[in-house]
Each structure stands twice: as structure tokens, then as C-alpha cells.
């Protein structure tokens with residue numbers, strides 16, 4: 010791996026780590042890291058997804074958000090929801106696990122819940 014690629018990987022990872030439980034919108038990643046081209050950014054994001062480091066969620070307006078994974082390995086497993094605040098527009102990865110029931114003989118591989126409302130800091 011060349012040096013440039015290592016640097017961009019590091020910068021993108023730091024960007025995601027800084028957000029905590031909040032998601033990073035793809036547009037924001039691009040504007041935070043103007044020194045890297047889009048293709049590089051998306052290629053790196055995809056490699057993080059493949060490595061179980063981050064997960065991606067498509068919002069109700071069709072934008073991609075990236076979130077840090079907590080206990081994912083080679084295979085992601087998520088059954089939590091994402092809460093988008095209609096006022097500050099932050100999207101939070103919630104830790105609450107949701108019990109989802111599917112008919113017998115169905116196997117769940119991915120669950121995506123998208124909730125919007127008003128977050129606790131905006132409610133005050």
C-alpha cells in the first residue's frame with residue numbers, strides 16, 4: 010500500500026471516529042477532506058465496510074451516512090435503529106437492539122430502521 014493511500018485511510022477513519030455515535034453524511038466527508046478525490050474516499054469507505062469497521066445507512070432522502078461499528082467482524086450484524094433529528098439534522102446510531110420477527114425459515118441478514126423526530130438536545 011502506498012503512503013498516500015495510508016494517509017487518506019487514516020484521515021477518513023479519524024473523521025468517522027470523531028463523530029462518536031453520530032453518522033457522517035457522505036457530502037460532509039467530501040467537504041471535510043477536500044484534498045482527496047471522491048473516488049478515493051468512496052473506495053476507502055467501502056473497504057472499511059468490508060472490514061467491519063463502519064456501516065452505511067441510506068437515509069429517507071437518499072443520502073448515505075456512515076457510522077462506526079462496535080462489535081462487527083467480517084460479517085456485520087445490526088439490529089438497531091438510526092434516529093434523525095429534524096432540527097439539527099444529526100443522525101444517531103442507537104444501541105437499542107430490536108427484536109424482529111420474521112416467518113419461520115426466513116433468515117435476517119440486515120435490518121435497517123430509520124426514525125426521524127426531535128433529539129434530546131433540540132427538545133430543550
Ligand SMILES: [Zn+2]
Pocket residue numbers: 061062063064078079081085086087
Ligand atoms: Zn457493523
Ligand SMILES: [Zn+2]
Pocket residue numbers: 094095096097098099127128129130131
Ligand atoms: Zn437535534
Ligand SMILES: [Zn+2]
Pocket residue numbers: 064076087089090091102103
Ligand atoms: Zn448504526
